[in-house]
Amino acid sequence: MALLEIFDPKAAPRPIGIDLGTTNSLVARVRDGKPVVINDCNAVALVPSVVHYDPRGRVIVGVDAQRLAVDFPRETIVSVKRFMGRGADDPETRRLGPYEFVEPKTPEEAKSVRFKVRDRAVTPVEVSAEILRVLRSLAEDELRSVGGAVITVPAYFDDAQRQATKDAGKLAGLDVLRLLNEPTAAALAYGLEKQKNGLFAVYDLGGGTFDVTILLLDDGVFQVRSTGGDSALGGDDMDRALAERLLQELGVPAENRPRELVRLALDTARKIKHGLTENDRVEAEIEVPGGTRKLAVTRDEFEALIKPIVERTGVACRRALRDAGIAADELDGVILVGGSTRVPYVRQYVEKLFGKPPLCDLDPEEVVALGAAIQADILAGSKERADEVLLLDVLPLSLGLETMGGVVEKILPRNTTIPAGARQTFTTYADNQTGFDLHIVQGERELAVDCRSLARFVLKGIPPMPAGLARLEVTFRVDADGLLNVTAKELTTGVEQKVEVKPSYGLTDEEVEAMLMAALDHGEEDLEKRQLIEARVEAERVVLATKKALVADADLLEGDEERTRIDEALAGLEEAIRGSRAAIIRGRTEVLDDVTHGWAGRRMDRAIAKAIAGKDVAAIESTVAQARGVEAHLAEHAGQSAPEGDASGTGS
């Protein structure tokens, strides 16, 4: 059996779930209906998120890289997740490690931090892709063929950080089905294993980030009520606090510390911290210039050091409760996630904060990957689960536009359920203004300079007219991954202008393609092969879905004519799939998409009616009656209806 599985060249692709952590990463999958983590040959699942670049241009990831970190601190990137989506001018980055950075030469380059390692410039996206590649090959060793992947991100990640994570997945050759919030993944793992319903708080203290999420688990629907946290708070901070104490004890002056010694102190601190989880007192030895020194730390001392760090989590928790509109005693349970929740002091603090002992039945370091595997399984079409589970996530931070005086106008407030959309109209503030400067920001502060800048673009070519006459309509759309897409158009001129902007601190699709090509041995040729495979996979998916629907929903077809058109398009696509030209396959996939469009809308209306049926009989009729054709719907979404804006701000 096992042999057959290993040598089956046509093994069906299996979906995987990945927890891409600051400190550790791991991959899991669903086997026989149960999520399990995938181990390496040493039966270890955790891969330290450490990447080393060696002098011969090789890349080493994981435990081996971790060992090299002490001797080669600048050539070894740790906690790369903290750099994801950060711009080159971000002052925070200097504080985050001993690295050298490449000075950006163009505004494009300035969008992302770039590490300088051995005269190479690497972006956090590329470093993360190295970690993902290792996880992918771990999964391939076990599954032969890896299908789509769900990658988790902290709920608190903003648009730039999410985009960067998705790019890293693409760069690692993964088909990223979905980005999933870590706490939601954790709750998914708990909810399904233990069949829980109720209100929960997920408290996730990892290596680099803290997240708290208030979740409602209700009849299979996991709904995020609110989320909060701090993207720069975690076990690393405990390590730093303890290392600082150790260095002081060793009498190393703060002004003149060799980087290698700092790294060594951090490593020692972490070991002591782990030891203190089980023991009241831990001794350690540290090599310093001039010999070995012995140090000892008690748990009480450690707890005094981390008290302020742990208390910072309380602020975020209280805010999340307030945002969800609930009191701590209304919670049915608190779920612990992240390695740092092993620290006894953290558990005590959580218990005190929420007034009840937290749940910790599942391994806090595995639970996120397990949940991601479940979600990947659902998205890949696992029948048993698809009808039971749905995740409704929310926007972690408000999205807005800079208006006059640098003030932010919020377009979509934080904790809005996603996917979400909003439209706002703006007008000119000066006579004869011919352009709009649009600045898209994310964050809660009132002034644009205090928020994260996502993108800027200019809408030009507005004919001169008096102030206040031009009408600029800006549309924000956030998809289920939490990724933003903005379009803008000027309404009065009759000439519609459309600018589409995908805010990104990651890479453009072209850049990812180019990098992928460079990584392959026979660039062009391999890329063509890849494109053919991808086109076939998508086409086969469309064929399968269409055939299934023809069986289930044939009665919704409008006459034989529609049926004939679909049958023809289907036959054409199947013929193309047997051929070997990606462009033709893609073209005919589009044709099939086109001719099934109207029918798809009617099927969706039926799904809606069904969803409501049984719950509220009176309303079914009205819903069925109002099930407008898809045409009407699309027309509305093409923005041909009257603009809804009564909130007209001022373009800056």
Add this chain to the structure above:
Amino acid sequence: MIDPFQTLGVEARFDLDPDDLARRHRDLSRALHPDRYAGAPAAERRLSLSRAIEVNDAFRVLKDPIRRAEALLRRAGVPVGETAEPKPSPDLLMEMMERREELGDARRRKDLAAVHALADAIRLREREVLASMGRQFAASDPDTTKLAAVLPELGELRYLRRFLDEASAIEEELSS
């Protein structure tokens, strides 16, 4: 603009049961969410995204009494939005100014209890205004010409809401 009541398939009335509304949103999401269409053709995925957005948007509007009232008025052809509505009464403006001064004082004194007390009083008043609006909306059915009478209370509600937003920002500031 798409009618949010129609999108969610609920009766167009002011006193909707929040639990019913949430349940309806959940059931519709179950049918429409893009995750349900992860394996579907691209066109269907796009369609599901648009409709899920529409459903979430409608839910957001109907959950919020101010926006729910606006949606009802818009349906009936009554112009809404602060520039279209009648000016608030001088009494209300005066009173809100005084309350906000008290709020500012409490903030300067870092008196969290006083901020809570001020917010509680306004919340109580918000509940009263909402109840009264519910009665007015009910009375204007089917004679929608009476609807304009709701406008002053809608205006008041906006002031109360702004006050509460400010208060909660101060509460957050003082308790962190």
